[in-house]
Amino acid sequence: MACTEKVSHTKIKVEENQRKATFLNPDSKEFKITLVDGCVIPRGETAADYLIVKESVASVFIELKGTDVSHACDQLFATVEDMRIKNLIKGKIGFLVICSRYPRFDSYVARAKTKAARKYKAGFHVVVNKGEFNIERCAAIDGPT
Numbered sequence: 312m313a314c315t316e317k318v319s320h321t322k323i324k325v326e327e328n329q330r331k332a333t334f335l336n337p338d339s340k341e342f343k344i345t346l347v348d349g350c351v352i353p354r355g356e357t358a359a360d361y362l363i364v365k366e367s368v369a370s371v372f373i374e375l376k377g378t379d380v381s382h383a384c385d386q387l388f389a390t391v392e393d394m395r396i397k398n399l400i401k402g403k404i405g406f407l408v409i410c411s412r413y414p415r416f417d418s419y420v421a422r423a424k425t426k427a428a429r430k431y432k433a434g435f436h437v438v439v440n441k442g443e444f445n446i447e448r449c450a451a452i453d454g455p456t
């Protein structure tokens with residue numbers, strides 16, 4: 312099985328355990344959806360769930376999570392640093408956590424946002440349950456909306 316699928320739908324979805332991220336693609340450009348956890352990086356190792364890439368525009372790492380947002384942060388940063396992923400990253404980087412509930416104040420998320428901005432010039436966003444996103448905005452530090 313190939314870990315990466317090329318798609319050009321107007322809405323590109325990844326979902327797992329009632330969490331869903333939908334990327335809007337009104338021009339039907341080609342996107343690549345890579346299943347990272349359990350495909351590029353073997354199960355049992357720390358990894359994000361997906362990498363969505365719009366060639367030469369942005370690469371967004373996605374973790375679909377229950378309530379453990381701090382673990383999601385660890386998974387995203389471990390993935391972006393993994394040598395098996397480096398050649399898949401194109402354009403700006405973004406990080407997106409879709410979780411079942413967002414803690415009111417989470418210093419771990421605040422540190423993750425700062426680290427993403429400083430080290431990767433990337434946006435780091437946490438959203439509850441689902442959302443529709445523009446991939447360029449997910450890579451932007453000031454937010455996906």
